[in-house]
Amino acid sequence: MRIITHSCPACGTVIAANELEDNRVMKCPGLDCQEVLRFDDLPEDAREHFLEHRDRYQI
Numbered sequence: 001m002r003i004i005t006h007s008c009p010a011c012g013t014v015i016a017a018n019e020l021e022d023n024r025v026m027k028c029p030g031l032d033c034q035e036v037l038r039f040d041d042l043p044e045d046a047r048e049h050f051l052e053h054r055d056r057y058q059i
């Protein structure tokens with residue numbers, strides 16, 4: 001299974017795509033990081049792949 005993650009551009013914290021998809025917009029979980037991360041920040045091909053196979057990404 002392809003692992004889809006997004007790295008915060010400010011601090012490098014890695015967030016799983018399913019967390020982003022649940023929240024759509026979320027504050028970076030990194031310590032002292034105020035960056036706001038969006039599911040839409042993922043590359044289009046990664047979003048499409050995730051949405052096609054989202055049942056497999058549920059924890």
Ligand SMILES: [Zn+2]
Nearest residue numbers: 008011028033
């Ligand atoms: Zn961050």
